[in-house]
Amino acid sequence: MASHQEEEHEGATVQEQLIEACRRNNVDLLHEILEPLGDDEIADLLNNTTTVMGNHLYHEAALHGNYEIIDALLDQPNFECDPVNRTEGDTPLHSAIRWINSEPPAQREFGNALVDMMLEAGSSTRVKNKGGLTPLQLVDPANEGLKEVISKHEYATLMAGDAVRQENVQVQSQGVLVQEQESEDDDDAEFSGSDEEGRAEWERRRKEKRR
DSSP states (O other), rough: OEEEEHHHHHTTOOHHHHHHHHHOHHHHHHHHHTTOOOOOHHHHHHOOOOTTTBBBBBHHHHHHTTTTHHHHHHHHHTTOOOOTTTTOOOHHHHHHHHHHHSSSSSGGHHHHHHHHHHHTTTEEEEEEEEOOOOOOOOOOOOOHHHHHHHHHHHHHHHHEEEEEEEEHHHHHHHHHHHHHHHHHHHSSSOOOOHHHHHHHHHHHHHHHOOO
């Protein structure tokens, strides 16, 4: 006799089952579908499956605040963190914030944890939707905790970017110094040739450098 889950999904396509899993926070179903697949197949399926309304799987999970299924999705190979949906131009981070805005204040701590996980996994805070709003601008003004979570992440990202840029500048500067040193070493080296014109040029360059 077929189980309730088997009956419920009998005849549904793989894409329809994945959408259902994301809406219902059904991690077991997700793993069951993905288990026989290779990494490329998994990435293609998870990143390209959409609903008739143009939502990706990540949007569906975020719109329902489904922490466990989002955690499972983020563990998959080459999973896209910032797909944009068709109707609002939202990323999943926008969708998660819409869900949090619709929930009572008692859910805010959970919502903060959800958004923090999404940010740590790579969700961008800079993408604007069709309304010209970033995820931070979409946050309920009364939800100071969530605004702080996003602002701290933006600051940390900015500082990390500055550190990388500074490191690149230092490396480039060191490269210039090395080149200059090599040039000086070449100029200061003893002339070892036998050509008289060459020796005269070498002497001229040494005198110019010492002026």
